[in-house]
Amino acid sequence: MAVIDKLVSEIDKRLQLDIRYYVRNSAYLITVEGVTVLLGLASSIAFARLLPREIYGQYNYILSILGILAIFTLTGMNTAITQAVARGYDGVLTQGTKVRIKWGFLGSIAAFSIGVYYYFNGSLPLAKCFMIAAPLLPFFYSFATFNPFLEGKKNFKEASKYQGIIKFVSVSAVIAAVYYSRDIVWIFVTYFSSILLLQAYFYWTTAKSIDNKNRDEAAIPFGKHMSLMNVIPTVRQHFDKIIVGVLLGFSDLAIYTIAVIITEYVKRLVKIVASLIFPKVAVMEEKKAYAETKRRLVYPVIGFAAICGVGIALCPYIIPLLYSGKYLDSVFYAQLLFISIMVVTPGTILLQVLAAQKKVKSLYIVNTSFPLIEIVLLVLLIPRFGILGAVFAKLASRLYHTAITWLLTR
Numbered sequence: 001m002a003v004i005d006k007l008v009s010e011i012d013k014r015l016q017l018d019i020r021y022y023v024r025n026s027a028y029l030i031t032v033e034g035v036t037v038l039l040g041l042a043s044s045i046a047f048a049r050l051l052p053r054e055i056y057g058q059y060n061y062i063l064s065i066l067g068i069l070a071i072f073t074l075t076g077m078n079t080a081i082t083q084a085v086a087r088g089y090d091g092v093l094t095q096g097t098k099v100r101i102k103w104g105f106l107g108s109i110a111a112f113s114i115g116v117y118y119y120f121n122g123s124l125p126l127a128k129c130f131m132i133a134a135p136l137l138p139f140f141y142s143f144a145t146f147n148p149f150l151e152g153k154k155n156f157k158e159a160s161k162y163q164g165i166i167k168f169v170s171v172s173a174v175i176a177a178v179y180y181s182r183d184i185v186w187i188f189v190t191y192f193s194s195i196l197l198l199q200a201y202f203y204w205t206t207a208k209s210i211d212n213k214n215r216d217e218a219a220i221p222f223g224k225h226m227s228l229m230n231v232i233p234t235v236r237q238h239f240d241k242i243i244v245g246v247l248l249g250f251s252d253l254a255i256y257t258i259a260v261i262i263t264e265y266v267k268r269l270v271k272i273v274a275s276l277i278f279p280k281v282a283v284m285e286e287k288k289a290y291a292e293t294k295r296r297l298v299y300p301v302i303g304f305a306a307i308c309g310v311g312i313a314l315c316p317y318i319i320p321l322l323y324s325g326k327y328l329d330s331v332f333y334a335q336l337l338f339i340s341i342m343v344v345t346p347g348t349i350l351l352q353v354l355a356a357q358k359k360v361k362s363l364y365i366v367n368t369s370f371p372l373i374e375i376v377l378l379v380l381l382i383p384r385f386g387i388l389g390a391v392f393a394k395l396a397s398r399l400y401h402t403a404i405t406w407l408l409t410r
Contacts, residue, residue, distance in 0.1 A: 104138025
């Protein structure tokens with residue numbers, strides 16, 4: 001052990017990295033991410049093999065629309081909670097959650113309206129799903145604030161444990177619903193209710209354990225700013241699946257979804273690295289935070305390029321093996337999306353530095369221009385090139401994302 005400690009100390013000295021911090025905390029996050037990947041794969045395999053592509057596409061379409069309606073719950077409040085809690089303002093947890101729930105009822109009205117629309121257009125399964133989700137939507141998203149609170153406390157072990165439990169229970173329940181019911185309404189109800197109940201429980205557990213009730217008066221306005229600038233990014237995050245479903249059909253949406261699923265696991269690993277950096281740079285002086293992050297950026301970039309390279313090579317074998325021959329068309333799209341993950345890795349990390357330094361103007365620039373470019377490209381390219389147009393839109397917009405974040409952190 002003494003030899004290992006000496007080796008780690010030498011690496012710390014040469015690279016000026018807190019290796020122990022990153023290894024210890026990334027181990028927790030990567031463990032739960034590994035569990036999430038396995039459970040997510042199991043869920044997608046169950047959908048792909050047990051259900052027609054049409055139903056799988058409808059399921060993703062519903063979740064994408066609800067994902068956009070989450071903007072009414074002020075999703076940017078999570079960043080404000082993490083930032084405030086890292087500075088000792090634990091009371092922001094309950095303060096921010098209450099604000100999120102209050103605003104979230106606007107999303108309830110929107111979800112119910114969409115349900116009414118599909119009811120009168122004869123799509124009863126879609127109508128039922130949206131009407132069921134409507135009254136519960138504010139709580140479904142708002143109770144997730146326990147996670148940014150724990151990250152602000154650098155309690156990655158507890159955050160990872162809670163997230164792992166939620167994922168395991170919800171995915172297991174959904175797979176059971178897929179196997180036994182094959183009905184999209186029951187599948188959706190199972191998914192929605194299992195996550196809501198568990199998040200409510202873990203929020204309550206976390207809220208009871210806070211060290212103090214100190215409130216940061218700047219946190220709520222900052223959270224609202226972050227939420228406002230998250231509107232277009234949130235739309236962008238789900239818009240591709242919605243427009244593919246509307247313009248190309250739910251069957252093509254299922255093919256596109258499989259390609260995205262395979263690659264998004266790597267993108268989530270990039271976000272893990274970024275979340276570990278956030279508490280560190282939140283307390284640094286601005287110029288030092290930019291310089292130190294950029295100096296070390298080469299290590300995650302090389303690492304994720306290698307991971308994506310392996311993914312590209314394995315796609316032709318993995319996708320048919322897991323999802324059957326029905327999804328062979330997903331292979332090429334997944335390979336292109338892996339390239340886009342390589343491109344966006346530096347931008348994802350640098351964006352966290354801007355958030356940690358509360359650079360509101362810069363964050364507005366990135367979080368407005370980047371998603372707008374992707375949305376415009378999706379609208380222009382999908383009607384002409386189909387699924388390939390959606391992939392090209394993501395690749396081009398992610399290249400822009402890295403370029404603009406680099407310029408803004410000079």
